[in-house]
Amino acid sequence: MRIVFKTDYMQDIRPWKDGHQLSLYLILLALVVVAPWILNDFYLGELTNVLIWAIAGLGLMILTGHTGQASLGHAAFLAMGCYANVILLEQGVPFVLAFPLAGLITGIVGALVALPAMRLHGIYLAIFTMALSILVDDIIVLTEPWSGGVSGKYVGPVSLFGLEIDRWGTPWAFYWLVLGVTVAVTLGYINLLRSPMGRSFIAVRDSEVSAQAMGVDVARTKTMSFGLSCMVTGWAGALMGLYATVFNNETFTVIISIQLLMMIVIGGLGSIHGAFLGAVVIGFLPQFLSISKEYVGMVFGGSSVAIPGLEVGVFGLILIAFILFEPMGLYGRWLKIRTWFELFPFYRKDMFKRQKSYLKTERLR
Amino acid sequence: MDTLQLLISGLANGCVYGLIALGFVLIYKATEAVNFAQGDLMMLGAFIAIGLTNAEYMGLPFLPSVILSIGIMGVIGYLLDRFVIRLMFGQSQVAVVILTIALGFVIRFVAGLIWGHEPHALENPMAGGEVRLGDLVLGMEDVAVIVVTLLLTFGLFAFFARTKLGLAMQGASQNQLAAYYMGIPVKRVQGLVWALAGAVAAIAGILFAAKGSVDPSTGLLGIKAFAAAVIGGFGSLPGALVGGLIVGVMEPFAARYIAAGYSQIAPYALLVAMLIFRPSGIFSQTRVKKV
Amino acid sequence: MSLLEFENVTLKFGGLTAVNDLSFEVEEGEVFAIVGPNGAGKSTVFNLISRFYDPYAGRIRFDGHDLLQVKPSGVAAYGVARTFQNIELFDHATVLDNLLVGRHRHRRTSLLSELFFTPSVKKQELQNRHVVEEIIDFLDLQPYRDKMIAGLPYGVRKVVEVARALATEPKLLLLDEPASGLSVEETTDMRWWIDDIRRQMGITVLMVEHDMGLVSGVSDRVLAMADGAKLALGTPAEVQSDPAVIEAYLGRAA
Amino acid sequence: MSDALLKVRNIESFYGPIMAIRGVSLDVHQGQIVSILGANGAGKTTLMKTISGVMDPEKGQIIFADQEIQGQEPHKIVQAGIVHVPEGREVFPLLTVDENLSLGAYTDIDRARVERHRELVFNYFPILKERRNQEAGTLSGGQQQMLAIGRGLMGNPRIMLLDEPSLGLSPLLVQEIFGILRRLNEEEGVTMLLVEQNASAALELAHHGYVMEVGRIVMDGSAEDLMKSEDIQNFYLGVQEQGVRETRRWKRKKTWR
């Protein structure tokens, strides 16, 4: 077991525990940067997709994982970001500007939405945001002059610093774009968490009364959290639009909102890692199931889809298993595995057995 | 006259929402878990009744098969709790929400596998029957929905308010630890409530399938019923009914008087407006914590 | 002018008058204790100062400001910090992070600079930590510094609450039953801490407490309340010998 | 002496990887009041929780009336006659005072007795009667504590586990509480296991005492013996030479560590 002695305040402030951990992260970063040379187009595309979901997950994590405000409507903000980006591009705004602006606009809209949502808690907030998510479909239809209504919109390749970025034509360039955004958002998130604003988010999540008593303006903090969350989600939406190249009112459904929430819960609420782990599960597991189906088919014979919807059924079962197995999310499980290795051989067999736990009402605020 | 007709059919429709909402509220009231699979349980209940009743399947007489399906759904509800939900005892509510959403996927898949994806209607003696009051027409099924919903709401309300078990359920939802300290078998109580919710889902499903038809994605109706429960004040049984009625009555009037393109938005717009002005519903169930 | 002025304040919950035309002042630099039977309205007085409730009538002024004009979060900004009778900590954060939230009112950086963690943010963070570590030392919390609140024993949490309140560097510190749940030994520690808080840090203390030993040990003046109204006000000795207080609160033996 | 009503043998309890109880054994005899003293974090609450079944011990046995009860579901343990008045009140916040009391008697099917107990509780704590329709969550801290104790009394216990019952009560009520406990013990023969910070009152009431430190029992003896012990006097009873502490905070080392 490595024991880190604290000798300097900076040790708590900088985002890595020690050089060892830092080097691990740097290796990971190097690996993902060179991914286009390692992976074929299919897997690169899937990795891109997972990263886009992870960005969306980071967005929702700010709000739900760190500020404790459950949203079942974040697909609405994906849509917002996506449309804002494309409409700006159509107006001739260069991508370098259009993309950040798309997030910013979504963030501002999110903060505005937060104003009426401020007095809502828990399930009431969840259903409020869900209603927004359901309405966004109709809003897109009603704002046809800008949104293209039901016929939707098409977004072609974009260019960034002279580089042609095209999901299908230059998948590696698109991947790097997404990776760049992912890294930037993650760094911003880390910085947030070690700054006063990030701590005030956690304060609001854990106890609104004492946050107030410490001088945290709860309403303002929630607005900020909504704004930031929606901004990041908006970027994810813009990337999703570029990834799909075509989208309309039926693209960002409430089901996607639900999947986003599932993703961060399965990954582990309240941790950055959780957003990534969850994105792998929600983003890649269905593909994995679909691919493994071929091999199952090869072994047991019969190429055809015998049971329609089987993958979704199995996917549901696996999600259930994940949650039953580790209600604190995959990141919680990962931490345990790591502790196990660190303590080796001084672990006890039932060290991580769940002690009985009990809930109290959430109807008191 | 027109208005009255809209009102009456809105009420009947609202009762269906109320009935599904009751299932949500039941589980919430006793466990503070939000069961997002309630709509899917209703769909399953409907299909079980169809499987027992309809000529192409087992063709049992209507009444016994209705009773049987309510029983089966009660058992399914209990087993769901016993073998799935209970493993999550004491874990965060969000995790339970996600769990029930995933359960919904699985239920939809199973139903599709057994009964296919096309709509099925429940063969029933009420079909085609109607009650006429002057110019007003009301289907027999609508009458049944209204009667059953009212009875069930008041029955459940009395159960929670008057019986020791009902009180214990409320206590268990507010503080599981304290409930145990009082000797309440919290897990068994929760199993009971899931059984009850299963039975209520079956009743809702049967009435729904008799009134129209069901397919595996019918469960999505649960979302609107959920909205209804929230409007009423999540956790309040009369609230579920009132919320259901508001949404139900809202719909025909919106469809009648609001321009196309906007009318279908009305229930959700109402929900949003409602929450802005009454952040915890009509019969608020939340309190400010005393410190 | 007194530091805190409570003037003819009344608060009702439905038919129940929890605070009834109550007036008192807390002077700068003193330790002022409130005692009284359970349900007398002591915590409610704190909650009024924290602006969790709007009084039905009366005025509350702090350091020349009308507290009724500010939001609950504004009270801390003026320099009032508090602890809670039933402990309200940020359960899923470490002791250190809890204390750092206490520094919130000294935040001078913008969201943007925090997202980039600019040198000014870093400087502020180092400064915050400096203050917080001093408090951790002062209250002997080193062993718990990086522990989650959720796993701490009751007594330690009480101390963390005091620490978090101190981290705001307040002018006035409100302590709601700081010694309840503490052992005799720990209560003695608390007594010296309160003493030091007043003497060394120059912080005025307003405290609700049932432990008469602690009350008479540290406080300059004591207000005894019953049914939301003033029963007696004076030095600890005066109040303790007041027959009405003995009758309603202390009992014969004490 | 006869066999103990409650026997705890070598109990170990964990919070995840943290060992909070490290092999505790104790006996509570029928009709006795046994008190546990100990500093913050000694593990007193954890021990109580382990006995009442809301936590599972890793090792050891708990024997109540000759039945092994460790690791059982908590409601079974209550039905067996062990009632726990927990630390930190734990009332049902959205139920009224009356409803809270009714739930306290959940295991009791004798209606007449339940009503008798309710009157008894109202008798002890008149304020609860006055507030019988108030939601428990809006009671003051001390009122909630009264409710918690009252609710415990409703359960018709054979043995009561009391975790800091005097927490947050006014001095007058503290005296009354100890009087009530004594009467319950003497008149109704209720056995009690009591955790109290107010050590002098606790020892005065108790027949026997244990001292816990960091998850272990470090001392035990009859209440009189403990009261005479110098360590106990210093650390739990606050008998101290004021002069020494006046200048600077200074701590004597405990002799048993």
Added chain:
Amino acid sequence: EVQGVTDTEIRIGSVNDLSGIFAAVGAPATKGANLYFDKVNAAGGVHGRKITFITEDHSYQMPKAMQGFNKLLNRDKVFMFMQNLGTPMNIAGFKLMDPKGIPNVAPLSAARQMLQEPMHNKFTSFASYYDMARVGTKYLANEFGGKEACTMYLPTDFGKEVLEGTKAGAEEAGITFAAETTHKPDESDFVGSLSKLKDAGCDIVSLAVGVRQAITIVGTAKKMGLNDMKFLGTSASFLTVVAKVPGGVTEGFYAAASWQDLWARADEPAPKAFIAEYKAAYGEDPVGFSMLGYAAASMVVKALEAAGPDLTQESFIKAMETLDYTDDLVGNHIDYGPNDHQGADKVYVQVVENGNWKKLYEE
């Protein structure tokens, strides 16, 4: 080197809905297609090549559909697509297929955009929703002297297209378009909408809603005594179950589609053989969309055969353009040409009579 073709195999992809809101369409269609391909493979394949038909389930969600396209194009490297379901999904797919010239055949969407430019690699089997609604409306107006056409629709591309088709049909018949109402997929009470249409004097009402909703609308109208209102569905409501609803609820409901009902013709040789074959393979009765899947597969195989052993995307497209045959199973005539990439051009107006669909008219 042609993508998706080897000496022994042809890979065909499909991005379909097997578990979402259109599973009632996608699932049976996939089964039907598989049935036909299995049969062809068992008989030795096409020019010695076995057909591998790979279906990805998108549950009617765009992100999943994009993943499906990524897998099929970049991993499985399919030769062509067949019966991709959903308008937005197909259109998104075109962006990838068009540059590589990958054919998209018989999509499960009857939107006009299925033949958007470049039309070269796109082939639909049937008339568009627009034409169905147009022809149906015109027929009802002419036949029954309807005066006011109206539409009840979901505000989606499908709904909007039916709306436009209805308006066009009304204009062609010289009647007015009177009113429209919009809906959500989870709406289940239509009394309000119907009384609005009643007040507007509608006597021809085209429907672009879910199957379950169409049944409820027709039933509610009966209950309200709106017996003069004629309801017209498109292929999206043209299901056997709709005709079979107990209690005769849907009697007198019209649908305009590009094919004829399977079970209404269950005694004719081709449908009869198909029903038997399907039952033998899956142990359950086929539905209309099973038939369409089967027919689509058989059409693709015809074209593959015609394309000869030197199979390329281009030769396949050329071969498709030569197809001209009557499909007895589906009950329509398929013909393509260099400038005609829509197979069946006819629209059949049919009505529910005694629990069966009956053909009234074709155009």
